Amino acid sequence: MNRPLTNPRSTLHALIPFGVGTADVESLLSYFCRLAVSHSVSTLILSRTIAQHFGHSVAANFDWHERQIAGIRESALTWSAALSALTSVQNLDNLTFLPWREVISQNGLSIFKRGQFCSDCFTEDVACGRQPYFRLAWESTEVTCCPIHRKPLSCDCPSCGKNNVRHAAAVVVPGWCTHCGGFLGETTKSEKSQEVEPASLWKARQIGELLASQDNLAITSNRSQFIGAITQIVSTAHGGKAAPFSRRIGIAKSTVHHWLKEGGTPSLEISLKIAAHYGVSLKNLLSGELSQWQPPALDEQLAFELSSSQTLRNAPRTIDWTSIEENLVAFLSLPTPISVLEAARRLDMEARQLYLRANKTTRQLGERWKDHLKRKQEAKVVAAWPYLEYACLEIWGEGKTVTRREILKRVPEEVLSSVPNLLNVLKEVQEHLQQSESLSKSELVA
Template sequence: MTTMHHPRSTLHALTPMGLDTPGVESLSSYVCRLAHSHGMTSQKLVDWVLAHFEHTVCEKYGWHQRNLSSMSAESEQWAAWLSELTGVPALDRLTLAPYRHLLGTPGLAPRSDRWCSCCFAEDKQRGEVPYLRLAWDIAPVEACLRHKVYLTSVCPHCQRSNVRNRAAIVVPGYCTACGGFLGDGVTESAIPESLWMARQVGKMLAHRPQVGTEGVVPLLETVIACMAEGKIATFASRYGFSKSGVWHWLRKGGLPGIKAWLTIALHGGIGLDQLFAGEVENWEMPHQPLQLSIALPESPRAGIQSRELDWEGIRASLREMLALPTPISINEAGERVGVGRKHLYLRANAEARAVADRHRRHRAATKQQRDDQLRAKIEALLDERLAAGYEGISARDIWAQLDAEAQSVCGIFNHISAVLSSRYC
């Protein structure tokens, strides 16, 4: 015979899943399971609770449009109502309401619903009811610490997003659009940084915070004293915060966001659970800055052996190039000796500059010779046209009489205009 722990409760006294663990259930998941146990939709259950407490809302009130697991006053109200109806105490532990006086709202909520496919698959394999974890509703948590994989936001069957619990009828673990099992998705291994964040948030959720509202500022002052000798400007610049933002935390009642607390935990070598429990009396900063191990790809230079360069021989080769009939550029000289242009200027500066200067003068002389030949050709054409009886001639007419090579010269009309000006001015 099944024993009822709360025989006089109005609604079934469901026990929350994963309470006091990093995998604690979210209040949204609890509402879905509670509705299923009563054989009704989640929306019907929510409507009944609102009517029971004579709470008036708009006609189009959709339960799935509310984040019941957040740290808003609405989440706290729903936790209190369900606790009263089920007889299960402390359902606010299924929300972030206990951290309202510690966490700022920016950067807290994810952009779309996420879940761990492996967690759903494991729940189903064990014969347990799949449920939604509260940690999945916190933006910095991108991975599942238990299975070392990234969270998923797209149904593996219909490829839609936001199909975890955004509907009137919800069965946790199944897509609200196509009904497919969300535990069938292909997972990707998470990097250590993502796992570290998931571990810290999991520790935070497993313990109720002990620091009260009045203790937040003293906690922050202790943090700044340990991490920056009590200097706000040093603390802000050293750990990537704005100076005005830190001042707002200490003097204007502002609160650090979850990412700010994670930054403090990372560089301070302390867990979020310890910070929010106020266990900072014997806290000591790590001697060396913490560096997360990152799986880097193999270097593309792996296997390349270093070489010894004979710079005396390279300088001698450059001097020999100065005697070549046709000057060469410094880039071509570098290719011939197998050394880059920058290294030539660094280790054989005099010879490199001489090679480059010789090639520069050669190019300038070649260009001048080409321009002189082109102008001579234009003058000869002009004389020919004038001798034929033409009194005037335009630059366009002269250009039409030139060969294709001359017509394609950059600035050809400038050359023609220069010849005409010298004749008629």
């Protein structure tokens, strides 16, 4: 009989991310810190809990805040999927730069490691009755100011003056100094006197617009469309000549050739330069949407002719999540449960994607698989129990202590190899035998 489809309880609190769909979207790092505070544990303990849940080990010197969990590398995908699986909150990859991983090179997104913040944003959070949180835009080194409050971002505590106070501690409460506990929403005199350059404001607004669009992307950005947009810019603005294009944005011609011919991808910094010099928004450039773009007036430059031959690329895969959901529901009805990894293999996907986009059904599969494994283990213990009882009685009869070595002499290896946690099971067997012996003696006395 199949179990009814229910929504499994989440292992961790299902916190709702802040600012989703806006330029002030919360970073995954901030979400992780708030989750630790919600459970009243340190960030290290929570990171170990997450790792252990998925069968990974964490080194003693593990620095969670240096793993760039809000970036575009594998660590960001792993952590966002793990947190989605444990909290039941879908699409936590939208708290990272992952939606743009196909159009930003793996080493092309620099993360500000010391942690920067806008004190006015924290003050505004408190004034609105909202818990202060770290914005995803603050993670990028390309963002140096707050476009809303038109002030530079800071990484120094206004109370104690310490640097790197945003998350370098075991317990992190977003909005408060990890060194002195002071509120980071206080504005210092130096911040008030600093002016923000127009170029810095433009960059911050472009990245803010990019992040605001992540939650509503109709199609995941892909490299072929992005490179197609660059090719269109080179063709329209420079007649297909790469030399003036490369000089204008300050890179080598070989770099442009690498993008167009060999599979390279520009960094976020270079993409911002292209957007600025050719009058296109960063979001439209990375998405390959230049249908409304008109090239600015440019001075003519002498350059070699860019070859029009292009290497044919496979079309990006379009994932039908409705069909995926139907397949997952069908897997739930299989007579023999399957794991999430097996379901992902059958669907030619990653398990992390299933947790992020089909969270509820995927967790149902996971819970059903865990129940299946538990029942199998219990069945193995039941099958081995008579052998273990007989062996224990025989060992006691010889006046010896029950040890693993003595058990191995008396019980077939194929029986013992299937018993999980053998030492704990042996302890339970001995306690059961002792209780049965005590009960028999009391009945004889009666």
